[in-house]
Amino acid sequence: MEEAPNKLRLYGTEASPFVRRVIWALKLKGVDYDFVQEDLSNKSPALLHYNPIHQKVPVLVHAGKPITESAVILEYIEEAWPDPTPLLPKDPYERAMARFWIAYGDQKHHVFHSFLACSEEGKEKAAKDLLEILKIVQDEALGDHKFFGGDTLSLVDLCYGWLTSLKYVERVVGVQVLEPMTLPRLHRWMQDFKEERVIKENLPDLEAKLPELEILRNHLVSTNN
Known part of the structure; x- marks a missing residue:
C-alpha cells in the first residue's frame, strides 16, 4: 500500500471522540488530509493492514507510515507540524503536565463509559463517580484558566473535547452531571471550547444521533445485566 x-x-469514524480530537488537531494546524470513513462492524483491509495489533480507529497514515492511538497521533502531529499553531507548551515542566492530564483523562474514560452503560439502580453511583473525576479535572487541571493551556487551545483541550457529547449521554441516561452550579468553571470551559471556530465547524451532529445513542445504551445495559 504505497503512498505519495x-x-x-x-482512518476513523466521525462520531468517535478519539478520532474527533485528531481531526481538530489537523484542522488547527491547517494540514490537508484525506478522511476515510470506517465501518467498525466491517473493518476495511486497509485498517487491518495499518493497525493489525488493535484493529481500531483512529489511524493516521503519513507517507505510507501508520501511527495509531489518538494521544500518540496528537503528539506526532505536534512534532511534525509545530507551526503555526503550537498545541503543547515549550516549557518542559508545563509540557509534562499537559501529557499527565491527557493520560489522566484517557485512563479515566472508562468512568464515562460506565455512566453511559449504568443500570437504573446504578445511576446514582455512576453519576457520582463521573462527577468526582470531572471535579478533579476542573480544580487541578483547568484551574482559573480559560483553556487548559491558558488563553489558547492545547492538546489537553482537544483530549477533553469528548465532554461536548456529555449532555447527549446525560439525556439518554436521565441524569445531569456537568451543570453550571456543580462544575461552573468546567461548564464555562465547555462553552468557550465549542465556540472556537475550528471546534464549532467540526462538531458532529450528535442531536441527530440520539436514537443511535439510545440503542447503544440499551445494548450496554442489557449486556451488563
Missing part, C-alpha cells in the same frame, strides 16, 4: 511522499490519510 507527503500523503496524509486519517
Whole structure:
C-alpha cells in the first residue's frame, strides 16, 4: 500500500471522540488530509493492514507510515507540524503536565463509559463517580484558566473535547452531571471550547444521533445485566 511522499490519510469514524480530537488537531494546524470513513462492524483491509495489533480507529497514515492511538497521533502531529499553531507548551515542566492530564483523562474514560452503560439502580453511583473525576479535572487541571493551556487551545483541550457529547449521554441516561452550579468553571470551559471556530465547524451532529445513542445504551445495559 504505497503512498505519495507527503500523503496524509486519517482512518476513523466521525462520531468517535478519539478520532474527533485528531481531526481538530489537523484542522488547527491547517494540514490537508484525506478522511476515510470506517465501518467498525466491517473493518476495511486497509485498517487491518495499518493497525493489525488493535484493529481500531483512529489511524493516521503519513507517507505510507501508520501511527495509531489518538494521544500518540496528537503528539506526532505536534512534532511534525509545530507551526503555526503550537498545541503543547515549550516549557518542559508545563509540557509534562499537559501529557499527565491527557493520560489522566484517557485512563479515566472508562468512568464515562460506565455512566453511559449504568443500570437504573446504578445511576446514582455512576453519576457520582463521573462527577468526582470531572471535579478533579476542573480544580487541578483547568484551574482559573480559560483553556487548559491558558488563553489558547492545547492538546489537553482537544483530549477533553469528548465532554461536548456529555449532555447527549446525560439525556439518554436521565441524569445531569456537568451543570453550571456543580462544575461552573468546567461548564464555562465547555462553552468557550465549542465556540472556537475550528471546534464549532467540526462538531458532529450528535442531536441527530440520539436514537443511535439510545440503542447503544440499551445494548450496554442489557449486556451488563
